[in-house]
Amino acid sequence: xxxxxxxxxxxxxxxxxxxxxxxxxxxxxxxxxxxxxxxxxxxxxxxxxxxxxxxxxxxxxxxxxxxxxxxxxxxxxxxxxxxxxxxxxxxxxxxxxxxxxxxxxxxxxxxxxxxxxxxxxxxxxxxxxxxxxxxxxxxxxxxxxxxxxxxxxxxxxxxxxxxxxxxxxxxxxxxxxxxxxxxxxxxxxxxxxxxxxxxxxxxxxxxxxxxxxxxxxxxxxxxxxxxxxxxxxxxxxxxxxxxxxxxxxxxxxxxxxxxxxxxxxxxxxxxxxxxxxxxxxxxxxxxxxxxxxxxxxxxxxxxxxxxxxxxxxxxxxxxxxxxxxxxxxxxxxxxxxxxxxxxxxxxxxxxxxxxxxxxxxxxxxxxxxxxxxxxxxxxxxxxxxxxxxxxxxxxxxxxxxxxxxxxxxxxxxxxxxxxxxxxxxxxxxxxxxxxxxxxxxxxxxxxxxxxxxxxxxxxxxxxxxxxxxxxxxxxxxxxxxxxxxxxxxxxxxxxxxxxxxxxxxxxxxxxxxxxxxxxxxxxxxxxxxxxxxxxxxxxxxxxxxxxxxxxxxxxxxxxx
Amino acid sequence: xxxxxxxxxxxxxxxxxxxxxxxxxxxxxxxxxxxxxxxxxxxxxxxxxxxxxxxxxxxxxxxxxxxxxxxxxxxxxxxxxxxxxxxxxxxx
Numbered sequence: 001x002x003x004x005x006x007x008x009x010x011x012x013x014x015x016x017x018x019x020x021x022x023x024x025x026x027x028x029x030x031x032x033x034x035x036x037x038x039x040x041x042x043x044x045x046x047x048x049x050x051x052x053x054x055x056x057x058x059x060x061x062x063x064x065x066x067x068x069x070x071x072x073x074x075x076x077x078x079x080x081x082x083x084x085x086x087x088x089x090x091x092x093x094x095x096x097x098x099x100x101x102x103x104x105x106x107x108x109x110x111x112x113x114x115x116x117x118x119x120x121x122x123x124x125x126x127x128x129x130x131x132x133x134x135x136x137x138x139x140x141x142x143x144x145x146x147x148x149x150x151x152x153x154x155x156x157x158x159x160x161x162x163x164x165x166x167x168x169x170x171x172x173x174x175x176x177x178x179x180x181x182x183x184x185x186x187x188x189x190x191x192x193x194x195x196x197x198x199x200x201x202x203x204x205x206x207x208x209x210x211x212x213x214x215x216x217x218x219x220x221x222x223x224x225x226x227x228x229x230x231x232x233x234x235x236x237x238x239x240x241x242x243x244x245x246x247x248x249x250x251x252x253x254x255x256x257x258x259x260x261x262x263x264x265x266x267x268x269x270x271x272x273x274x275x276x277x278x279x280x281x282x283x284x285x286x287x288x289x290x291x292x293x294x295x296x297x298x299x300x301x302x303x304x305x306x307x308x309x310x311x312x313x314x315x316x317x318x319x320x321x322x323x324x325x326x327x328x329x330x331x332x333x334x335x336x337x338x339x340x341x342x343x344x345x346x347x348x349x350x351x352x353x354x355x356x357x358x359x360x361x362x363x364x365x366x367x368x369x370x371x372x373x374x375x376x377x378x379x380x381x382x383x384x385x386x387x388x389x390x391x392x393x394x395x396x397x398x399x400x401x402x403x404x405x406x407x408x409x410x411x412x413x414x415x416x417x418x419x420x421x422x423x424x425x426x427x428x429x430x431x432x433x434x435x436x437x438x439x440x441x442x443x444x445x446x447x448x449x450x451x452x453x454x455x456x457x458x459x460x461x462x463x464x465x466x467x468x469x470x471x472x473x474x475x476x477x478x479x480x481x482x483x484x485x486x487x488x489x490x491x492x493x494x495x496x497x498x499x500x501x502x503x504x505x506x507x508x509x510x511x512x513x514x515x516x517x518x519x520x521x522x523x524x525x526x527x528x529x530x531x532x533x534x535x536x537x538x539x540x541x542x543x544x545x546x547x548x549x550x551x552x553x554x555x556x557x558x559x560x
Numbered sequence: 561x562x563x564x565x566x567x568x569x570x571x572x573x574x575x576x577x578x579x580x581x582x583x584x585x586x587x588x589x590x591x592x593x594x595x596x597x598x599x600x601x602x603x604x605x606x607x608x609x610x611x612x613x614x615x616x617x618x619x620x621x622x623x624x625x626x627x628x629x630x631x632x633x634x635x636x637x638x639x640x641x642x643x644x645x646x647x648x649x650x651x652x
Binding site: 073077079080086112115116118122125129191193 | 575578579582583587607609610611612613615616
């Protein structure tokens with residue numbers, strides 16, 4: 001069943017440059033010849049295997065030498081896998097039980113399949129390993145072997161092809177001929193080595209592309225990575241252009257602040273003209289501390305960061321603990337899931353335990369607040385303090401009381417849970433500012449647990465439901481004259497940052513490496529355009545139409 | 561005399577202990593010539609000279625890992641442990 005002209009397939013785009021080309025489908029790699037018992041002595045089989053792995057290893061070395069830095073780092077890692085001690089000894093065991101070298105190596109690789117299952121990332125790594133196995137096997141079996149890799153695909157040297165495959169390994173991409181201008185993979189994910197190499201080599205690609213199996217040789221397609229899609233068309237003008245934001249004003253329409261976690265970050269942020277710090281993640285100072293740092297140690301590390309931070313406010317978030325960042329000295333194992341109102345313990349973990357943990361480590365929270373106050377007084381900086389992961393008005397009051405009795409800084413909260421958006425009007429009288437964490441907010445809004453879940457497409461900040469809730473939060477904050485910022489990943493998407501400004505958000509905070517881009521974007525439009533764009537975005541029914549609308553509106557303005 | 565020294569580290573790589581850092585750890589372990597075991601505290605350890613075994617631990621960012629080294633040369637072992645710490649804590 002072939003696809004109609006104009007059909008669109010969705011996936012995850014790699015790169016910024018769109019391209020058109022003719023589809024060439026890479027047939028699935030054959031899983032090798034039938035298993036073979038050895039007809040040689042064990043010593044001969046071992047020698048065969050040794051020679052074959054050395055040959056493939058040399059190929060990898062050559063490939064790494066001619067590749068860019070990132071690609072060659074991936075290839076060197078593959079080489080370590082190929083020469084893995086356990087893989088070799090496992091192969092030896094199969095040879096000892098009478099299997100031929102090629103079969104033994106294949107079986108050894110296969111023995112890792114189950115151990116490496118369970119996530120898209122590891123399955124993508126296993127794919128790389130299988131690819132290595134095929135290369136070793138074809139070395140052993142010699143030229144003309146039907147299970148050889150990639151040779152079923154013959155490409156004219158002067159064409160413009162879009163390679164389509166169910167799965168792609170890192171080496172498939174590293175060895176692509178020049179005539180391949182784009183890549184589509186159905187099952188391989190955007191964090192695979194294959195995707196990393198596509199990015200490094202500047203080959204536009206769509207990974208995790210649903211429906212790619214319906215593409216046929218000869219189809220004319222547009223690879224449109226900026227819009228995360230593949231379109232059956234030769235019309236390159238349909239491509240979604242990345243926008244080059246050319247700053248037309250000296251200052252962005254809203255403040256662009258930095259997310260930092262360390263002294264190094266603080267310095268980088270200052271060097272990149274951040275308008276202050278929008279999120280100082282204090283837990284990063286403590287992740288490797290086995291016991292609670294004493295008061296003086298805390299003050300000293302905070303003081304260093306405050307001194308190095310870029311001019312403007314410094315928004316300090318009290319320690320935040322979650323599944324992916326555990327602070328060893330804080331007690332967080334002993335609580336019931338139901339106590340925080342989530343269904344399953346797993347939910348609680350992935351949702352972040354944040355403030356809940358702090359309530360149970362009140363002494364530490366108190367000492368941290370005192371330390372922040374001391375560092376504030378010592379450095380004379382404009383310090384704001386906020387609590388992470390609060391989910392109810394009660395928690396807000398509790399935190400605000402504790403914070404106000406600990407120091408003279410401004411006090412605020414993070415809004416990372418839909419419940420807090422609803423409770424907002426009840427707490428506006430108590431707080432000085434709000435910071436919206438769009439990562440968790442997006443996830444919890446749809447109760448999905450993150451990427452790779454059942455509905456990964458919902459974990460997208462362009463979803464109209466998320467934009468609507470951010471609009472509501474901004475409006476409440478504006479009405480009560482409370483400063484409101486956004487510090488999630490969404491703020492680092494320059495087009496989205498413009499929408500945020502238009503919705504009434506007062507500042508965005510992004511990682512130091514994203515400062516320049518977001519600053520340029522917010523200096524390339526005026527406030528009036530941002531407001532108009534935001535108003536239109538609120539009328540959209542899908543993430544796709546919202547994003548395209550904004551790209552068009554802004555692209556038109558800044559003359560792409 | 562053979563001593564066993566061990567250390568506990570926290571992974572800061574957002575992707576966890578994936579293929580590339582595992583490969584670097586293996587290179588480091590092989591260079592040292594020492595017997596190094598790695599795993600979660602209280603769980604079975606694996607041979608740190610095998611990247612594949614390390615990957616099967618599926619260690620995630622923020623997780624704590626225990627590394628133990630068996631050696632009769634305490635200073636050599638301590639040196640290796642220090643390098644492993646740097647690798648895990650992102651100072652390399």
